[in-house]
Amino acid sequence: MNIVALFKLVPDLVEELEIDGNGTALNMDFLRLIINEFDDHAIEQAILLKERGGAQVSILGPDIEGVEDVLYTAASKGADRLIKLTGDFQGKANNHAMARAVTSALKELQPDLILTGVQANTDLDGSLGPLLAEYLDMPYVGYVSGVKVADGKVITRKEYPGGLVAEMEIKLPAVLGIQAAEQPPRYIAVAKVRQAMKTATIEVRTLAESDLSGGSTIRRMFKPEAGTRAEMIEGSAEEVTTRLLDIFKEIGVL
Amino acid sequence: MNQDIYVVIEHLRGQAADISYIMLGGARALAQKTGGEVVAVLLGHNVQSLVNNMSADKVLVVDHPALAEFTSDAYQKTLAGLIAEKEPRAVLFASSSIGADLSGVLSARLNLPLISSCQRFSADGRPISQICGGKIMVESDLPEVTTLLTMIPGGYKPEEGQSGKTPEIIKMDAPALDDLRVTLKQYIEAEAGDVDISKEPILVSVGRGIQTQDNLELAEELAKALGGVVSASRPVVDQGWMPTSRLVGKSGKTVKPKVYLTLGISGAPEHAEAIMGSEMIIAINTDPAAPIFDIARYGAVIDMFDLFEVLIAKVKETQGIR
Amino acid sequence: MMPYDAVKSILVLIALLASFGVFGWRCYLALQGLRRGQSTPAFGGWGERIKGLIVYVAAQLRLFRFKAPGIAHFFVFWGFLTLSLTILQAILEGLLAYTNPHFVLPLIGNFGPLALLQDLFILCVALAILYDLYLRLIVNPERYKGSHKSQGLMVLMFIFTIMLTLAVTNGIRINLNDDLLQRYRPVSTLIGGLFAGLNPATQTIIEETAYWIHLGVVLLFLTELPEGKHFHIVTSIPAILLRNLEPRGRLPAAPEFEGQVGVKQVEQFRWRQMLDFYTCTECGRCQDMCPAFASGEPLSPKLLMMSLRDHLKDYSSASLPTRSLIGDAVAPSTLWACTTCYACDQECPLFIERIPLIVDMRRYLVNEGEVDALLQKTLANLGRYGNSFGQSERMRAKWTQPIQPVIKDARKEAVEYLWFVGDYASYHVMFSDITRKTAQVFQKADLDFGILYDAERNAGNDIRRVGEEGLFESLAEKNSAAMDKCKYNTIITTDPHTYNTLKNEYPANGNHHAVLHYTELLDQLIASGKLQFNKKLGYKVTYHDPCYLGRYNGIYDAPRRVIRALGCELIEMPRHGDRAFCCGAGGGKIWMEEQPEVKERPAESRVREAAGMSGISTLVTTCPKDLVMFRDAVKTAGLEGKIVVKDLIELVSEALELCKETVREQM
Numbered sequence A: 001m002n003i004v005a006l007f008k009l010v011p012d013l014v015e016e017l018e019i020d021g022n023g024t025a026l027n028m029d030f031l032r033l034i035i036n037e038f039d040d041h042a043i044e045q046a047i048l049l050k051e052r053g054g055a056q057v058s059i060l061g062p063d064i065e066g067v068e069d070v071l072y073t074a075a076s077k078g079a080d081r082l083i084k085l086t087g088d089f090q091g092k093a094n095n096h097a098m099a100r101a102v103t104s105a106l107k108e109l110q111p112d113l114i115l116t117g118v119q120a121n122t123d124l125d126g127s128l129g130p131l132l133a134e135y136l137d138m139p140y141v142g143y144v145s146g147v148k149v150a151d152g153k154v155i156t157r158k159e160y161p162g163g164l165v166a167e168m169e170i171k172l173p174a175v176l177g178i179q180a181a182e183q184p185p186r187y188i189a190v191a192k193v194r195q196a197m198k199t200a201t202i203e204v205r206t207l208a209e210s211d212l213s214g215g216s217t218i219r220r221m222f223k224p225e226a227g228t229r230a231e232m233i234e235g236s237a238e239e240v241t242t243r244l245l246d247i248f249k250e251i252g253v254l
Numbered sequence B: 001m002n003q004d005i006y007v008v009i010e011h012l013r014g015q016a017a018d019i020s021y022i023m024l025g026g027a028r029a030l031a032q033k034t035g036g037e038v039v040a041v042l043l044g045h046n047v048q049s050l051v052n053n054m055s056a057d058k059v060l061v062v063d064h065p066a067l068a069e070f071t072s073d074a075y076q077k078t079l080a081g082l083i084a085e086k087e088p089r090a091v092l093f094a095s096s097s098i099g100a101d102l103s104g105v106l107s108a109r110l111n112l113p114l115i116s117s118c119q120r121f122s123a124d125g126r127p128i129s130q131i132c133g134g135k136i137m138v139e140s141d142l143p144e145v146t147t148l149l150t151m152i153p154g155g156y157k158p159e160e161g162q163s164g165k166t167p168e169i170i171k172m173d174a175p176a177l178d179d180l181r182v183t184l185k186q187y188i189e190a191e192a193g194d195v196d197i198s199k200e201p202i203l204v205s206v207g208r209g210i211q212t213q214d215n216l217e218l219a220e221e222l223a224k225a226l227g228g229v230v231s232a233s234r235p236v237v238d239q240g241w242m243p244t245s246r247l248v249g250k251s252g253k254t255v256k257p258k259v260y261l262t263l264g265i266s267g268a269p270e271h272a273e274a275i276m277g278s279e280m281i282i283a284i285n286t287d288p289a290a291p292i293f294d295i296a297r298y299g300a301v302i303d304m305f306d307l308f309e310v311l312i313a314k315v316k317e318t319q320g321i322r
Numbered sequence C: 001m002m003p004y005d006a007v008k009s010i011l012v013l014i015a016l017l018a019s020f021g022v023f024g025w026r027c028y029l030a031l032q033g034l035r036r037g038q039s040t041p042a043f044g045g046w047g048e049r050i051k052g053l054i055v056y057v058a059a060q061l062r063l064f065r066f067k068a069p070g071i072a073h074f075f076v077f078w079g080f081l082t083l084s085l086t087i088l089q090a091i092l093e094g095l096l097a098y099t100n101p102h103f104v105l106p107l108i109g110n111f112g113p114l115a116l117l118q119d120l121f122i123l124c125v126a127l128a129i130l131y132d133l134y135l136r137l138i139v140n141p142e143r144y145k146g147s148h149k150s151q152g153l154m155v156l157m158f159i160f161t162i163m164l165t166l167a168v169t170n171g172i173r174i175n176l177n178d179d180l181l182q183r184y185r186p187v188s189t190l191i192g193g194l195f196a197g198l199n200p201a202t203q204t205i206i207e208e209t210a211y212w213i214h215l216g217v218v219l220l221f222l223t224e225l226p227e228g229k230h231f232h233i234v235t236s237i238p239a240i241l242l243r244n245l246e247p248r249g250r251l252p253a254a255p256e257f258e259g260q261v262g263v264k265q266v267e268q269f270r271w272r273q274m275l276d277f278y279t280c281t282e283c284g285r286c287q288d289m290c291p292a293f294a295s296g297e298p299l300s301p302k303l304l305m306m307s308l309r310d311h312l313k314d315y316s317s318a319s320l321p322t323r324s325l326i327g328d329a330v331a332p333s334t335l336w337a338c339t340t341c342y343a344c345d346q347e348c349p350l351f352i353e354r355i356p357l358i359v360d361m362r363r364y365l366v367n368e369g370e371v372d373a374l375l376q377k378t379l380a381n382l383g384r385y386g387n388s389f390g391q392s393e394r395m396r397a398k399w400t401q402p403i404q405p406v407i408k409d410a411r412k413e414a415v416e417y418l419w420f421v422g423d424y425a426s427y428h429v430m431f432s433d434i435t436r437k438t439a440q441v442f443q444k445a446d447l448d449f450g451i452l453y454d455a456e457r458n459a460g461n462d463i464r465r466v467g468e469e470g471l472f473e474s475l476a477e478k479n480s481a482a483m484d485k486c487k488y489n490t491i492i493t494t495d496p497h498t499y500n501t502l503k504n505e506y507p508a509n510g511n512h513h514a515v516l517h518y519t520e521l522l523d524q525l526i527a528s529g530k531l532q533f534n535k536k537l538g539y540k541v542t543y544h545d546p547c548y549l550g551r552y553n554g555i556y557d558a559p560r561r562v563i564r565a566l567g568c569e570l571i572e573m574p575r576h577g578d579r580a581f582c583c584g585a586g587g588g589k590i591w592m593e594e595q596p597e598v599k600e601r602p603a604e605s606r607v608r609e610a611a612g613m614s615g616i617s618t619l620v621t622t623c624p625k626d627l628v629m630f631r632d633a634v635k636t637a638g639l640e641g642k643i644v645v646k647d648l649i650e651l652v653s654e655a656l657e658l659c660k661e662t663v664r665e666q667m
């Protein structure tokens, strides 16, 4: 069984985000890029599947700063192939472009199962998984928090709001959008990553020219006008209640 | 292409989700710009009654046993045909376990643009999306072709998508729904036993300000009325008033609910660090200098015991009406 | 028929051969595990080592930390030494019974004062044994829980019997005028008096019987020695001689075995560490001091040593070891319970060190990714951001913002003092105000100081003790690189944990500047008159010694002198100085999930201790983690209004009457 996990690097929200001079993109100078949390779960899920039933696990990620760390960490967990994708990922690259560009590299790996994070904090044109699935003509199920492999198919736990879970059966090959691995991603000691740096090799694939169509055209980017301190609701219990109810309704709680 | 705005109604186990109404509200706002109609699209089996209070000009209903429960393959096939045939100006999906599975695949299959995480539309009808955990807003152009959008709450209220009258219903035929690659085996209910607060969308969180265990009942009552559960800071758990599974904070769980309503929690860093992922924090505290107000979106300096009675009554009243 | 004396000689010879044979064989069995151990770095510092023998073996200095039991042990030990000559006498006497019926040891055998000393020791040892029996049977302190009780009692009975039979033999010989030194043996004379009325033949039979019992028990004891805790009679001498002379705050490097980091199997410990397993006397002094044990966590420093000993024995005798070291012999929860407070190792009369053992096993667990979720998150934060708070490094110096004049950037200009602020002092909102006060105090004293701003990283003391050696190394490299680029003379730290690693462990990274804790610096500034207080505070306070300042680095007096210089009256808590009770945060515990077994958190026990002292309103600390832990504990223990927790710098700032800024003192 060939499992491929695909990851992205996204801005670390711990850092203050800045918008660039044109007002249409994030200022990359101040960004720290980290692995998309859900992709980390996708990698973990791939490794868990390998540990449980045996598989060849390949990890793919775009060649930007930080990619090697993620790949070597994955190697320490037990990934078999590490692949770095070179191409234009900076600036305006979107998921449509990425999905199209990566299809040939993926086909070459002949995957039975492709795992990606269900979403990423920069997604503006949907998430990567469903786009990939369609370009590869595979079925897609997202919001997955558990995967079992049974011959020629997988049984997944798909999550709905309120704790309801649907067990879905999907014919392979397929793409899954992972929300959570069955176990949280394991800790990899620094020494192990350093070890992997010495022993593991990273392959490189060059991606085709990116075709941005299908994504959004950004007109402007801005920060929501939230003060640092809470907006205070003044007044009596009745007045506070009235305002709270409005807020609850606004966000769809009531 | 026409100028209509389509809304793919999201429903689960016989109930329309709030987001469906929110989307109808958004669709109305957009339709006013484009000059088209608001059209709800309802896929399912024997679900027609769901449309009764929807504020839409039309409802397209596709009824088929294979659509009774959501599966991505069957829904995608159905919608692909429908969108290709009708060519509306925009199709709104929920940014959810259902909508996200549909919109991406359809965008690639039909070669239509997709704009996700849209919260509202600008005055001239451009979608405004929220990314980076709410830290960044993005205004995009609405392309001049049928555009798919996924919507998140926050821009429109559910009421805006409701109306007293039942819209016109148009029945549509489903395509051939065989040879499906994805099938639903079964639903698994949330396990009994204690709730997992890290997954709850609505948390009423109490701190030492609650004073006694008996007072917890008030918090429980409020949480129940809101459809959420109670969580707590450490002093409350330490007293044994709540199980450890409800502890939020450094030594407890990290939570990311839609709304985190704190009552009598000061906002110490060991607590605060675990709630930063909440979409909205609302703080009730008698101390105007409590650090919780530094991280909350809304706050009120008021004694929670003055608030409980009125708030619980009003929330119950509101829920009762719907 | 053979004469009795001949039979006696032969029987004694056989008994001797048999018992020494058994003793030797059992020693061999017991110690063969050691042969499997790893090599130990060469031992230097022999002068110091020999001195240790005198101070800790001969003078038994550490034992007196428990007074009465210490005195009892002192007498038993010295009694044993002096009376070993009488044992030698008894053995030779028996061996030579046929050829030389009236044998006495040459030279010393006829030396009156020695006889007197020995006679007195018979009494002292007997009394000490009676006290020990009372202790074990009647008092039965908590620290003995889990020790081998019957074994302990058996040995006490052995020694008592040996004393009694010796006195009886000697006494009867005095009665029968067989003893030239009789006037030097008052105790024996007294005992002999009991038998004086019997006829000489009967007395001789009793004497002979007592002799046989004496010798028999001595030899039986010998065979029993290697079996249990009393093996320390043999092993304590090499153990103390070869004790660790490195600074306490310097952990040995992580052992590595073909890609494995840390210790997974018992044979991966060094043989010197294994020697400790056999040396532990099960006295439980360590357990008595252990905050983890006291709070109900599944760790007893004593039982840990005992299980390691048992496991090593099993391991080295069984051909196929089935029990694992971590998991079967020692539970991971036991390893994670330790705060590395050093109270146990400080107390152990035999200088047994278990923190390195615990850390080596933790290193294995960490390398296998077996850490709890909170620790995992924290380690990930430390790896990514260089601080345990998961905040951007750009926020590290945010606390400096209101400070005027601006604090020097040591990376840009030369300074006298490089202030290594540390994570808690930089990021914890409860502490940033205190950190600002520290800066103000430094400025008031005209100190030429600077900080590293966002180039500072967690110094790694607790990361190392958690067992994440690789992360420690990478942070230490980054810090060292940043510090190397600065010009300065002395490092000052706020956090004792930081202090410890910078002072003791960074030299391995080529950092050889002097390191001062801020309390040492204040002490110097006061002594040199650079800091003068107009105001006398006049508070009655008590002081908590942070583990990494006190026990680890011996800094007890500097903070106390500062407190007194402020015009405060210092009242000591019952547990103070090197017996200060850990707050429970150290060794990375503050980053781990709390265990459900915990009955009373160490910090709560500590603030109760402070609050229980009459007239004390303030608990003073000199460690940011202490402050956070204790302020929290004051709340959870319901002691608000009874005691406040302050960092020493707050008092200093108050005495200097530095302008108040908006203080959010206690949240």
Ligand SMILES: Cc1cc2nc3c(=O)[nH]c(=O)nc-3n(C[C@H](O)[C@H](O)[C@H](O)COP(=O)(O)OP(=O)(O)OC[C@H]3O[C@@H](n4cnc5c(N)ncnc54)[C@H](O)[C@@H]3O)c2cc1C
Pocket: B206, B207, B208, B209, B210, B232, B233, B234, B235, B236, B247, B248, B249, B250, B251, B252, B253, B263, B264, B265, B266, B267, B268, B269, B270, B271, B284, B285, B286, B287, B290, B302, B303, B304, B305, C590, C628, C629, C632, C635, C667
């Ligand atoms: C290592 C460590 C780990 C910790 N882990 C956690 C953790 O996981 N979770 C956690 O929560 N804490 C944790 N803490 C404790 C944390 O530091 C705080 O002590 C704790 O969060 C305070 O809880 P609180 O806000 O409920 O109480 P307080 O800080 O006492 O605050 C009570 C608040 O209630 C307000 N109040 C009082 N009466 C009323 C009223 N009638 N109406 C409205 N408001 C009122 C007060 O103004 C005050 O702000 C940890 C501490 C340490 C040291």
Ligand code: SF4
Pocket: C286, C289, C290, C291, C292, C293, C299, C300, C301, C337, C338, C339, C340, C341, C342, C343, C344, C345, C355, C582
């Ligand atoms: S170092 Fe402290 S916590 Fe650890 S075993 Fe020793 S006394 Fe107990």
Ligand code: SF4
Pocket: C279, C280, C281, C282, C283, C284, C285, C286, C287, C301, C302, C305, C347, C348, C349, C350, C351, C352
């Ligand atoms: S380790 Fe030391 S203090 Fe602890 S029981 Fe053994 S001998 Fe006593």
